[in-house]
Amino acid sequence: MIVAENVEKRFGDALVLKRVNLRVEPGEVVTILGASGSGKSTLIRCINGLETLSGGKITVDGHDVSTKAGLVAARRASATVFQLFNLYPHMTALRNITLAPIEVLKLPKAEAEARARALLDKVGLGAHADAYPQQLSGGQRQRVGICRALAMQPRYLLLDEVTSALDPEMTGDVLRILAELAADGTTMVFVTHEIEFARHISSRIVFLEQGELIVDLPTAQFFAEDGGLAVRRIRQFLSKMKKD
Ligand SMILES: Nc1ncnc2c1ncn2[C@@H]1O[C@H](COP(=O)(O)OP(=O)(O)OP(=O)(O)O)[C@@H](O)[C@H]1O
Secondary structure (H helix, E strand, O other), X not given: OEEEEEEEEEEOOEEEEEEEEEEEOXXXXXXXXXXXOOOHHHHHHHHOOOOOOOEEEEEEOOEEOOOHHHHHHHHHXXXXXXXXOOOOOXXXXXXXXXXXXXXXXXXXXXXXXXXXXXXXXXXXXXXXXXXXXXXXXXXXXXXXHHHHHHOOOOOEEXXXXXXXXXXXXXXXXXXXXXXXXXXXXXXXXXXXXXXHHHHHHOOEEEEEEOOEEEEEEEHHHHHOOOOOHHHHXXXXXXXXXXXX
């Protein structure tokens, strides 16, 4: 389980996360929504230890990410996919995927490659194992990025706006893969602007406003007509964001 308790993050004078509480149970798909600058990426970066907390505590399966040993264990349990693909340009898709399993998990090369090929098949890129990133489209690169994260066999997948650099067709390809992963029971924490997609795959929606987590509801309740004033206001904001 991922547990964030009273998490605060400060950049200089700006408090960008304010006493955020969040729990993600295995099997859940939790989507973080919110306006630009509300702190969504910062929260993801705090969960995977890329930012140090200014206050509060985050544990992943009981491992405190603010300690060195805890962070190592937490990073074994979770993998992050970012907006920009961050693939190594001088390595093939296959090598990008097998690198960490060989170096970190100490898997034999043949086993790591067999798993990587199975993952590439799963995302429709079986024929591109030997391609270099620059030979792949943005959507294909992002699918390799997802394979790279999955190759570490994480219990939790953290996804930070993984489609926002993609055109609509490529976005569709990536979202299809994520929907399949959700259906397979992969636990995901998902930052996205794809509201309809969030509605489709999430078990819960949380909403950040200026660093405060102001709504945390099961998806059906979040989108229900009688969801309450705060939720109606947020839905209005989201539908406006969709048109922009
Ligand atoms: N390294 C940093 N140094 C200073 N300020 C930062 C840093 N990273 C983020 N911020 C600030 O923290 C606030 C939250 O940023 P964050 O990227 O988490 O928002 P977001 O909700 O993910 O936005 P977007 O939807 O635009 O990606 C913003 O005001 C941003 O400018």
